Amino acid sequence: MYHQYFKLSEPPFSLTPDTQFFLNQQSHREALNTMLVALQHCEGFIKIVGEVGTGKTMLCRILLSKLKDKFVTAYIPNPYLTPEELKAFVAQEIGADYDPGMQAHVLMTSIYRKLMQLAHHGKQVVLVLDEAQAMPRETIESLRLLTNLETEKRKLLQVVMLGQPELDTLLSRPDLRQLKQRIIFSEYLKPFSRKGVADYIQHRLNSAGNSSKLFSSGALWLLSLGSGGIPRLINIVAHKALISAYGKGLSRVDIRQVAAAIIDTSETRFTGKLVAWHCRWPLFVSGGVY
Known part of the structure; x- marks a missing residue:
């Protein structure tokens, strides 16, 4: 269309999050730096909140592109999952033994063993949740229980939650106060x-x-x-x-x-x-x- 007319090699304003077009503006830079520093120091939960369209998914992709070498990452673009689906997803992403017929306690044991194995080899496991405000309350509780898995030195699973302002409302529920207390760092994406x-x-x-x-x-x-x-x-x-x-x-x-x-x-x-x-x-x- 207008690309050749304006001497453009590709669409400059596509809505698809493309890391090539990421601009490290102050608010986004602070959020990215917070996530990277917190993950380097093995902190538990990190929360990033932003209004619709402020670039949360783009930030997810930039973060994942920077987590290399010692990190094992699992990215959930739509966390509207049951607790069983969440645990199955984590197991498959980190390479734990899994089959659909596993009992819940067997699956948790499998995830724990794999996390311990990865930690032994110097790997940190990071679960990145986009649109986290859509996560059901029961699944959030299951996520909290997953983060209970730890060694004497550090957490075996770190979590980055990115969501709309409704995420703050969700986490303010009295029955989710245990998870809210575990959020060590939080940032708000500004226009x-x-x-x-x-x-x-x-x-x-x-x-x-x-x-x-x-x-x-x-x-x-x-x-x-x-x-x-x-x-x-x-x-x-x-x-x-x-x-x-x-x-x-x-x-x-x-x-x-x-x-x-x-x-x-x-x-x-x-x-x-x-x-x-x-x-x-x-x-x-x-x-x-x-």
Whole structure:
């Protein structure tokens, strides 16, 4: 579509989490550093919370790409599992003996033996849970019991939980207070600042092969306001704005294309009338933001 027109080697604003496009902004950098440091020191539970679209899955993939050598990782993208399914998944991911007919205590023994074997060989096992707010209460309790497995020196299984703010609500239940007390480190992913949005847009364009400034300063300003700094919304609006500019034969995106993209995206912060009002505002006509 517009990729060749704008001299891009690939789509710069795809919604698929691609680590090539990861921008190490402050909030995400702090969360990543917290996870890496905590895992290096064999801490038990780590929690990362962020609103929808703030890049939690991307952060998962970056973390997993950095956990090499001494780490054995198990990634659960959808933890809506029964306790039995959770234990079966962990057993298979770490290479423990498992068959569907195993009794619960036999399966736990198998997992424990494999964890001890891995620890003996200097391996740390990390379970990464994305969308952790969807985990049933009984499964969370089963997860807590799994983390009881330990040597005299350290935990045999570490857990990273990433989820929406509902995760905090879930963990505030009185019957889950034992697990909540085990969360040693927690971080909250924040939306990008206005400058962060501009850096994010340019980073993705650079990564896709075009280092020129395809978005005017006014376009970036409105994109930041409309998206609220949420990476997923930035991608959606920027993609639509590029399509609009391409369709009009423009060499770059200005505020009009971003306004049209925001109007077409129901999740953004502005209604159509408010965007239209901003675009007619004399500041944009006479202020030279184009």
